[in-house]
Amino acid sequence: MNGTSPLEAWEGPLRTTVGGCFPGERAVFRGHDLHTELRDTSWLDLYLFGVTGRRQTPAQIRLLYAMWVNTSYPDARLWNNRVAALAGSARSTGILGVCAAIATSEAAIYGRQVDVAIADFLVRARAAVQSGRPLAEVVAGELQVNRSIGGYGRPVAKSAADERNAVVLELARKEGLADGEYLKLAFAIEAILLAGRWRMRMNYAALAAALVLDMGLSPREYYFYLLPSFLAGMPPCFIEASERPAQATFPLRCSALRHEGPARRPWREAGTIS
Amino acid sequence: MNAESKDVIHSRLWEEEASEDDPFTAQACFCSGYDVYGEILELASYPEYLYLLFRGERPAPPSARALEILAIAIANPGPRDPSAHAAMCAGVSGSPGAAVLMAALAAGAGVSGGAREVFLCMNLWNTCGRNPQAWHTALLTPPPAGKMEVWPVAEHPPGFSPYARSCAIPVLQTLAALARQLPGGNTAWLHTQRAAMEEASGHPLAMTGVIAAALGDLGFAPATGEMLTLLLRLPGAAAHALEQRESGFRHFPFFAIDIINDPGPPAAPGETP
Structure with a gap:
């Protein structure tokens, strides 16, 4: 033990390759001058350059935008949007409400947890198939370990076809981006799941993951691409709630609480229990 | 309706x-x-009410006292902690109070020193109990690969310090105080087995490990323990944020930066780049 901490090597100026600003002068974004080299870049192109360090093609950017557009649902009942709506109803700030709604989108039954899981599964499944394992065996193995495969089936409409898939697939075909290996794999998995006892259709999470993996993004990069994907639906829910009377969005009367716990009991006479 | x-x-x-x-x-x-x-x-005392909310039953006096000790121990991780630092960034720049606490929650939620580390460590307690061999195996074996999560993979054994050279005195003091209130449980066992556990993990015990043991003894499930850790660490973050808001951004570190791939100022018109 020499008495030094590994953290000592990380003291001092922050060494970075992602950039920084020189107030009053210029800004650097991943090794490029923001105001000269990148000034006309579309926001999504810049955002993904920040995430990956690579540039996407114009056709890819068009499809990536369309994939956001077609999953922007201003439905205040949806759990993430409802957070924004309730914040608006309680007269909180718009950014607090929307940021909390985005954080809520990192959910387990929909949203980001499903997205990273299906993207990761597609990567693992492709590698397994390339190494000679039959896809049906890979799918069965995954179902054995995780009981379900995110991206197939849907919590609110289990058997219905996902309304987003045909639209986005058509746009992908139009852009010449519907021939990738991950997309073929995603459909092959759907065929297995539909034929078997699971009866699960591919939902938007699997389709979107396959299309983006085919663009060369990793699952972790895909996760960051998706961060604002539900965003456009959130402010309308906040704003409309702000326009209703305060606290008048999803009001719940006392009788809407269905108590299923212990019967009423006195605290004063109670002995200690645990 | x-x-x-x-x-x-x-x-x-x-x-x-x-x-x-x-x-x-x-x-x-x-x-x-x-x-x-x-x-x-x-x-009721506040710890009794907290316990009731999360367990559904009122606690025995030592359990309520243990929860109170735990709440005091982690109420303020200090302004160098990432969660308090993040809160101060929001506070010093005049962001809303909720943004201050959201910042503290985000930076205090992770698998390195945060509430997710407590969650992972509580899972280890559930798996290993007070079996030294089980702990030895678990601490040296990487977790099995499952489906990818939004959480990054832990880079050090949960409950142990990634960088400290020895167990910090506040950690030892908290462990001893909680072990006195929770005799016969995981915390007391950890108090006696600390050296062996540290040897097995190759790291000194951290506060997250003490929190996990105590919350397990109090009967909380890992998800509840994660939530309580997030909650109980907020007071210090809030206090430091308010303090820095008062003193102003000019007195708050901004740090120097070294952009390794800085292209330099753009060439002036007519100048050869």
Whole structure:
């Protein structure tokens, strides 16, 4: 033990390759001058350059935008949007409400947890198939370990076809981006799941993951691409709630609480229990 | 919507009695059967009420005292901690109070020193119990690969310090104080087995490990322990944020930066780049 901490090597100026600003002068974004080299870049192109360090093609950017557009649902009942709506109803700030709604989108039954899981599964499944394992065996193995495969089936409409898939697939075909290996794999998995006892259709999470993996993004990069994907639906829910009377969005009367716990009991006479 | 609506919230822990003149105003609230404003308000301590909320039963006095000790121990991780640092960034720049706490929650939630590390460590306690061999195996074996999560993979054994050279004295003091309140449990066992556990993990025990052991002894599930860790660490973050808001951004570190791939100022018109 020499008495030094590994953290000592990380003291001092922050060494970075992602950039920084020189107030009053210029800004650097991943090794490029923001105001000269990148000034006309579309926001999504810049955002993904920040995430990956690579540039996407114009056709890819068009499809990536369309994939956001077609999953922007201003439905205040949806759990993430409802957070924004309730914040608006309680007269909180718009950014607090929307940021909390985005954080809520990192959910387990929909949203980001499903997205990273299906993207990761597609990567693992492709590698397994390339190494000679039959896809049906890979799918069965995954179902054995995780009981379900995110991206197939849907919590609110289990058997219905996902309304987003045909639209986005058509746009992908139009852009010449519907021939990738991950997309073929995603459909092959759907065929297995539909034929078997699971009866699960591919939902938007699997389709979107396959299309983006085919663009060369990793699952972790895909996760960051998706961060604002539900965003456009959130402010309308906040704003409309702000326009209703305060606290008048999803009001719940006392009788809407269905108590299923212990019967009423006195605290004063109670002995200690645990 | 009306009283007959199917949009109801099912709850084991909370019950309300509506006022006679307003179905949206409660005239009495009951937490796991106890009258909150009629009795708990003046008869219970705050740790007793916290325990009741999360466990559904009132605690024995040593359990309530242990929860109180734990709450004091982690109320303020200090301004160098990432969660308090993040809170101060929001505070010093005048962001809303909720943004301050959201910043503290985000930076205090992770698998390195945060609430997710407590969650992972509580899972280890559930798996290994007080079996030294099980701990030895678990600490040296990487977790099995499952489906990818939004959480990054832990880079050090949960509950242990990634960088410290020895167990910090506040960690030891907290461990000893909690072990006295929770005899016969995981915390007391950890108190006696600390050196062996540290040898097995190759790292000194961290506060997250003490929190995990104590919360397990108090009967909390890992998800509840994660939530309580997030909650109980907020007071210090809030206090430091308010302090820095008062003193202003000019007195708050901004740090120097070294952009390794800086292209330099753009060439002036007519100048050869």
